[in-house]
Each structure stands twice: as structure tokens, then as C-alpha cells.
Amino acid sequence: MPDIDKFFAAIKAGEIETVEAALQADPALANARGPQGLSALMMALYNQQPKIAEVIKAKAKDLDIFEASAAGNERRVITLLAGDPELAKAVSPDGFGALGLAAFFGHAGVMQILLKAGADPDAPSRNQMKVTPLHSAVANRDGACALKMAHLLLAHRAAVNVAQNGGWTPLQQAAAHGNIELVKLLLENGADRLAKADDGRTAATLARSGHHQAVAELLEKPA
Template sequence: MSHEAFFAALHTGNAERVAAHLDADPALLTATSPSGLSPVLFATYYRQPALAQLLIERGAPLTAFEAAATGHAEVLQPLLDADPRLVAAFSADGFTLLGLAAFFGQVEVARALIARGADVNVASRNGLQVTPLHSAVAGRHADLAALLLDAGADVNARQHGGFTPLMGAAQNGHADLVRALLARGADPAARTDDGDSAAVFARDWSDPALRELLP
């Protein structure tokens, strides 16, 4: 069975085929996708948490980045104890541990990383240039956004293209998160490099609460 077929099964969420691939070739647990991702991160990125857990139960080794993305704080903590520099490290695709935890809603991991001094405002080293707050908003995790803001995250940080977290929340139609960001000082007048404000993105939604917040 090929690596390509294995990753295709992970992509589509076909647990039966993933298990069959692993039964035939356990070495697939340490295979690498065409984009350079491990099976665990690949499944996580494609929103297949049950398959990521299956891989872990089958013995897939976890790096700090995989542990952060999947919420395995019990694995991450010893790795950080052994190498404290990991708290500021970047993954192969340019994200910090905190950025991954923020996007995937791993509150316990994020809290532990912040306690260890993780920079809540560092941008990803890739084309997105997102901060952890951008990632939390993109993942629709209001609790994580609040945690980051409490730790000093810049509510008006700009990612590639000039997008702020408020714009991301408006683009997602997340009125409660928009409200929370505004309460923390998010600037509704800020504009992207193309001149669009958060209100422009809010117009794509019929939610009256969202439009009232961003007229």
C-alpha cells in the first residue's frame, strides 16, 4: 500500500482504510506527506481528530508541535522540560507551539506555554504571518482568544494583507467574538491593505447582531 493512498485515507476520514494501511505497514506511522507533514499533523490539519488519536494509539511518536496541536499536554511538558527553547521554536510550516494550540483550541496547552513564557504576539514564519490571536479567531475559539488577550496579545495585530483579528471574527460571522474583541479595544475602523474594514466582512452575514456591532 502506498504512502499516497494512506494519506488520501487520512484526508477523507476513512478510518477503516487507515487502519488497514497501518495493519499492512506500521512504518506508515512515521511517513511524511507530500507537503512534509507527519500523519498526526496531517490528520489534525484536515480536521480528522479521531484519526489523529487512532495514530497516536497505534504508537505514532509525537513531537512538541504534534503534542501542542492535538492537546497532549502530558507529552509536551516533558519535552519542554528537556529543551526549554522549544517554547519559541517554529514548525516546518512556520507556526509556533502556541500558534498551533490556539488554532486547534487546546486551552490547557496554551495556558502551559504562556506560563513558560511563550510570546503571545509573535507572527508565524510563513505567508500568513498570523499571531496566535489570529489563529484562535480563525479556529473560532473565544475562550482561547480571551486567554491570549489576558496574557497581553495585541488585539489589533495585523497579519498578511493587513487583516486584524476583528476582521477575521467578522469574516467568520462570529458575533460573540466580535463583541469580545471590541470590548478589548479592537479598532473597527482599521482597514486591510485593500481598504476593507471589519464591517465590510460583516455584510456577508445576515446576523443582525453582527451588523449592529459593525455598522
């Protein structure tokens, strides 16, 4: 197995000592990319390896707009956009925009910078997931962070009833997580409480499945 393949395998497996040793032997691996263009840093972030991500980030040079957005590096994002404002609308090799990545990883500050630079709050990912930044924002497990990001996107007129792959709307995702404040915010902005996913489930159904009684009752009240 080539060194780069071993390096990426160690990242996915969470083997931080192996990653550190590999970077010690070959620092250039911090900027390595897999066969589909996915960087080492993004591999660590996608696989929920924050400690490894920090190790790689410390060694990596010149993060691109996607890495900087996913890692929450506001200074780097500002620098990149100053050189090329169109990067706010760029799409990564795996189909995600910088705004969606910032939302998914919970970086409201980066999102604000990207939106100011012209990022489209409604742009779906160009892959089979078809997620918008609002989908990514409400999916965040930190309820307060999800609420803050949703406020930001809705202030920029993000569409509230858009469906991702599987027919899931932001309201359904918020209900599944039991985030009642986020559910209230989405309803106040016109979210359709009766919308059904492809499997027929509504936001109320998802709330009840997750034992979020108060959310289910709120959704079942007459509009």
C-alpha cells in the same frame, strides 16, 4: 506510488479503513513524514479527519511539540517542555509555532502551558499566512472556545490590531464569524473597528456580508 505516499493520500481522502489496514501492516507509518516534514498526524488534523487522527495518535510514538500541541496532549507538552523549555518558541516545518497550532485546534489548556513556558503570544507564522496565535484563536468556529482562548492571549498582552496575510485583523475575523461576545472583547482591548483589509473591507462590512446584523450595528456605533 510508494507506500508512504499511498498512506498520506488515504489520510487526505478520509479513507479510514485504508489507513487502519496500512497501520496494521506497518505500524511505523504512524510516525511517517512527508517530503516537507509534515507528519501523518498533522496531515490528518489539517485535513479535518479527527477519527483518522485518533487512529494515528494511538499508534504514534513520542509526539513532537507540534503534534502534541495540535492534538491537545497536555501531558506530552509538559514532558517535552521540561526537557527543553525552548520548544515553546520552536517553529514547525510548515512555519507554525506550537502556540498557534494549539489555538487553531482549540486547546486552551495547552496554550496556557506554552504561555507559562515563554511562548510569544505575538509570534506570526513563518509562512505566507503570517497568522498570530490570536488570529488562529478567533478563527475557531466554536464561539465559546474562541472567546476563552482570546481572553487567555489578551491576558498575556497579545497585540490586538496585528494583520495577517490579506490585511485581516482578529476583529475582522470575529465579525465575519458573527461572534458578538468576541467582537466586544476585542473592542474593549483596543481593536480598531475602522481597520481595512487589503480589499478595503472593514469588520462591519464583513459582519453585514455574513448577515450578522447585531455585530454590524455594534461596530458601526460611535466609539
